[in-house]
Amino acid sequence: MVLERFKDVLHRCYKCGHCRTTGPAMFYTNCPSYDKFKFETYTAGGKINLAKAVFDKKLDWSDRMIDILFACPTCGNCETNCVYPLHENVLGIIEAARAEAVDAGVTLPGNQRTFGEHLGKEHNPYIEPHSKRLDWLPKDINLPNESETVYFVGCTSAYRQKMLAQDTVKVFNKAGVDFTIMKDEWCCSSPLLRTGQWETDYVSAPQIAQHNIEEAKKIGANKIVTTCAGCYRTWKKDYLESYGWLLNSKHEFEVLHTTELLETMIKNGEIELPNEINMRVTYHDPCHLGRHVGLYDSPRNVIREIPGIELVEMRRTRENSWCCGSGGGVKAGFSDWAVELAYDRVREAEKLEVDALVSACPFCWRNLDDAIKQNNSKLKMYDVIQLVRQSMGI
Ligand code: SF4
């Protein structure tokens, strides 16, 4: 039983409810799942107590329990707000309970159940052909076969928000970064890790992690740069301390988010931002970048360097940020709710009378933009890399 790993802490949930309404979010609900479904078991404490009951063999999985366990974007607000000696394990327990349910042969919600087949056959969750993974690459950009720096593109930028991958390589190229990409990059494995599908009939999370690490080594890399918050967490945290035991994926690469690299290069004068962008904007912290890994300042520092931009903060910001709704399998499993959650965030931004919502993750970009378009909001959606490219005048 995977939950065996947590047997010494499973009983430490005191059912206090801090993971849904207290802590820094004193005056409002901080759990999107509880906010939507308004039933205690949807909170982290509720999910942990479900997991304990299954572990103690007092409950068998039911469709209702699966719905509750998987209706959660793994935003991590619960982990941030849990004040008891369990707190660093909250998300780990939720994901382990999911793996337990998958092992028991349950049917997962919506398209979550297709992740294994899609990642096994085409190495991306969108079932796009692997042979077309590099189609986004502009024809006039030639990349070397080997480099110490690998830009790990990720599935969403490779197949959906291609403009973000294109802007990233244009900016790196113009700034003279010596980098390349993997010719045989596979999905980082985040969709499988987050939904407990660690072993599937088609591929396993360890196979994927080990493949990507081997590919990076072949290129001669010592640094991995990602534009995607999900890939960033997976390379930086899951391949190492969170799931190193499962994935056998220890590595020594330095893992950077694009905004960290941009921040350093701007500071060193290697990137110049001559063009003004006259906009009032607010920044949405991707959960997998902020709460999960603690990267809050680099994206903001880059935005502040762009002439003409005024950056203002939403009420729920940094470690208290409201999730965009797309992570943890929610976009695939509960697609309408994912956009509903994103629209909460869009409305929060609208209250600030900003021109644009800015984020630093293609998956957040996609879901927030879906909410903007479906609700005819006047907001524009940007990723930090798009603003940098525009200000560089390329
Ligand atoms: S990860 Fe987010 S949605 Fe899931 S239980 Fe925790 S606070 Fe609620």
Ligand code: SF4
């Ligand atoms: S998970 Fe933590 S914050 Fe939530 S009810 Fe349990 S002890 Fe309280």
